[in-house]
Amino acid sequence: MASEQNGDLLLEGDAGTLDENEQKSSPIGSILSNSDILRQITLILALAICLAIAVFILLWGKEPDMRPLGTFTTEQLVKTLDYLDQQKIPYEVEGKSVLVNAEKYPEIRLQLTRAGLTSPEELGGRGEDILLNDSSFGISQRMEGERLKLSRERQLASAIEQFQSVAKAQVLLAIPKDNVFARNERKPSATVVVNLKGAALDQGTVDAIVDMVASAVHGLEPTRVTVTDQNGRLLNSGSQDPVAAQTRREFAMQQKQELEYKQKIDAILIPVLGADNYTAEVDLALDFTQQEQTRKTFNPDLPAVRSEMTMEESSANGQSMGVPGALTNQPPSNATIPEKATGEGASNSASGRSRKEATRNYELDTTVSHTRRQMGGIRRMTVSVAVDFKTATAADGKVTREPRNQAELDTLRRVLGAGLGFDVTRGDTLEVVTIPFNRPELESVAEPPLYEQPWFWRAVRIAASVLIIIVLIVTIVRPMLKRLLYPDAKPEHELDFDNHAVLGGDDELSLLAAQAESEPVFGLRDGQLKLPDLHRDEDLLKAVRALVANEPDLAAQVIKEWVTKDA
Numbered sequence: 001m002a003s004e005q006n007g008d009l010l011l012e013g014d015a016g017t018l019d020e021n022e023q024k025s026s027p028i029g030s031i032l033s034n035s036d037i038l039r040q041i042t043l044i045l046a047l048a049i050c051l052a053i054a055v056f057i058l059l060w061g062k063e064p065d066m067r068p069l070g071t072f073t074t075e076q077l078v079k080t081l082d083y084l085d086q087q088k089i090p091y092e093v094e095g096k097s098v099l100v101n102a103e104k105y106p107e108i109r110l111q112l113t114r115a116g117l118t119s120p121e122e123l124g125g126r127g128e129d130i131l132l133n134d135s136s137f138g139i140s141q142r143m144e145g146e147r148l149k150l151s152r153e154r155q156l157a158s159a160i161e162q163f164q165s166v167a168k169a170q171v172l173l174a175i176p177k178d179n180v181f182a183r184n185e186r187k188p189s190a191t192v193v194v195n196l197k198g199a200a201l202d203q204g205t206v207d208a209i210v211d212m213v214a215s216a217v218h219g220l221e222p223t224r225v226t227v228t229d230q231n232g233r234l235l236n237s238g239s240q241d242p243v244a245a246q247t248r249r250e251f252a253m254q255q256k257q258e259l260e261y262k263q264k265i266d267a268i269l270i271p272v273l274g275a276d277n278y279t280a281e282v283d284l285a286l287d288f289t290q291q292e293q294t295r296k297t298f299n300p301d302l303p304a305v306r307s308e309m310t311m312e313e314s315s316a317n318g319q320s321m322g323v324p325g326a327l328t329n330q331p332p333s334n335a336t337i338p339e340k341a342t343g344e345g346a347s348n349s350a351s352g353r354s355r356k357e358a359t360r361n362y363e364l365d366t367t368v369s370h371t372r373r374q375m376g377g378i379r380r381m382t383v384s385v386a387v388d389f390k391t392a393t394a395a396d397g398k399v400t401r402e403p404r405n406q407a408e409l410d411t412l413r414r415v416l417g418a419g420l421g422f423d424v425t426r427g428d429t430l431e432v433v434t435i436p437f438n439r440p441e442l443e444s445v446a447e448p449p450l451y452e453q454p455w456f457w458r459a460v461r462i463a464a465s466v467l468i469i470i471v472l473i474v475t476i477v478r479p480m481l482k483r484l485l486y487p488d489a490k491p492e493h494e495l496d497f498d499n500h501a502v503l504g505g506d507d508e509l510s511l512l513a514a515q516a517e518s519e520p521v522f523g524l525r526d527g528q529l530k531l532p533d534l535h536r537d538e539d540l541l542k543a544v545r546a547l548v549a550n551e552p553d554l555a556a557q558v559i560k561e562w563v564t565k566d567a
Contacts, residue, residue, distance in 0.1 A: 050472055050476050050477050050480075051477075053472065060465060065103070067102040069099065069112075070098065072096055073096070077093075084098075084100075103454070149175060154171075156216055163208075163209075165202075166196060166205075167195045170192070170193045171190065171191070171192050172190065173217060174188060174190070187221065187224060188219055188224070189224040190220060190224065192225065193228055194228075209225075209227055210225045234248075250286070257376075261284070261381075264419055265385070278388065279385070281384050283382045285381070287375075293370070294368070294369070295368070295371070298367075299365035299366075302364070303363070304363045305362055305363075306362060306363040307360070307361040308361070310359075313355040313357075382430075383429070383431070384431045385412070386434075387435075388434070388435070401436060403434045409433070413430055
């Protein structure tokens with residue numbers, strides 16, 4: 001029985017003591033007193049922090065570069081954000097600015113324009129807000145006039161922006177003060193800058209803008225309105241004299257007509273020769289002289305009676321004698337009739353008097369013509385076309401260039417003459433020749449270096465993020481997970497063939513040095529096996545291994561007693 005008492009491991013008292021201590025302590029106190037739980041919690045928190053850092057680095061590497069789309073007013077901002085949400089386009093909002101992906105900026109800008117969302121306007125109203133603001137009592141007359149002028153400018157700009165081809169407009173008015181002296185009075189002027197949606201603005205729209213601005217400002221003449229576009233092209237001049245302005249318009253008309261004839265030549269020759277196998281130039285001499293002629297012609301071959309008057313008079317009495325008057329041909333009151341009359345008198349009394357008169361008015365065929373020659377008519381047209389040599393392949397496969405024959409050139413000349421409306425009577429000329437074109441060999445354009453590619457730096461950032469994450473996993477996360485999952489694991493060089501720690505004397509006992517100091521005796525005492533106060537199964541296992549290593553005979557005796565007792 002003594003051997004049994006010596007061989008039994010009296011651990012029940014220790015376990016009871018441990019249970020009593022755990023019951024006495026609170027849950028929080030037990031957690032804080034247990035160093036293993038704190039270590040696990042610390043490892044878990046550190047692992048979570050490392051994972052958060054890795055996720056942040058990965059998101060930072062994938063985050064695209066953002067570019068501001070513009071600063072919008074509240075109304076435009078709402079419309080723009082609604083459109084971006086409908087199209088599922090990612091964006092960021094900072095105040096009244098919208099940030100979009102820099103790589104997709106041109107595409108997003110084009111989509112907004114097609115959707116009718118104009119570019120951001122400058123902050124401020126369009127004129128009505130200035131008029132509706134209450135004027136303070138101390139504001140000067142000059143400031144009030146400037147406010148009214150600014151309001152009018154913004155209202156005119158808003159009206160001009162209603163044109164379909166105008167994206168944005170700005171109006172500047174120069175209105176001088178009224179002067180009581182007429183000789184010192186200065187006339188107002190205006191400047192209009194338009195931002196066009198297309199390439200050019202037709203002359204009709206320019207005239208409409210000029211008339212609209214001139215009619216909105218009192219005393220402003222249309223000739224004093226200047227219109228330019230965003231490219232600096234002068235659309236209407238308000239400072240040039242009429243002669244210079246007329247010359248500019250004539251030159252623009254000539255260029256426009258020459259361009260139209262070039263387009264006709266391209267439409268004829270491109271299907272036949274190809275786009276790069278010819279070159280053509282057109283020179284037009286336009287007649288800008290203004291002529292008016294009125295002509296009135298008569299046709300004598302086709303007379304027509306317009307009016308006719310005929311008068312006929314006849315008389316059978318004798319010849320009247322005496323003084324002309326009412327009583328001339330009347331006999332006197334005391335006259336005596338002769339008894340014998342001569343023959344001559346008888347003949348005179350028998351003769352009569354007759355007279356006819358006719359007046360006719362004739363209307364001839366009259367033609368009145370008024371001729372006014374149109375300005376800008378073609379006085380003479382000159383066209384020159386140069387055609388490149390054609391390529392020919394020889395029997396040996398060698399490619400050569402040879403001139404075109406005269407028949408081909410004559411055919412091209414006839415086709416061009418009929419298509420362009422040549423008139424030999426006005427002196428038009430057309431030249432079609434074949435000459436070899438100088439075609440330099442195109443040098444291969446060197447690709448930009450790799451580091452200048454748009455995707456390079458983004459790829460570098462993503463690769464750096466992945467590399468940092470891998471380093472964190474290998475150096476921090478992996479060891480922490482290993483210690484968390486296998487806290488008692490030993491390096492491979494410290495394990496024996498059974499994957500157990502090599503027991504080298506008092507190595508395991510050193511792990512319990514703190515407890516051994518309080519109880520220096522480790523082994524049998526008073527016939528019982530005394531072990532340190534162990535709080536974990538791992539510590540108990542370590543203590544048993546240490547005991548077996550230091551007291552093999554005692555361990556063998558204990559095992560023998562266990563086997564005998566179980567039997």
